[in-house]
Amino acid sequence: MIPPIPYRAVVYVKDVKNITGKEDQAARRLLKQIKKQLGKAPQEFVTMQDFCLVTGIPEEVVLPFLKY
Secondary structure, eight states: OOOOOSBOSBOOHHHHHHHHOOOHHHHHHHHHHHHHHHTOOTTSOOBHHHHHHHHOOOHHHHGGGGBO
């Protein structure tokens, strides 16, 4: 059996809320803006690298929020 990966690669609304302190709607808007800025389709995921690139928050800061 393969052990689970310790961190998720994808950033969800709940993660944005925890990282930034934004409310639900503001977190959704931010993810939508990130997708638009990067030219992603609505059904595509936002990765940790995408989130960090657009927001300017270092990966070391975001990573602990993405534990399973």
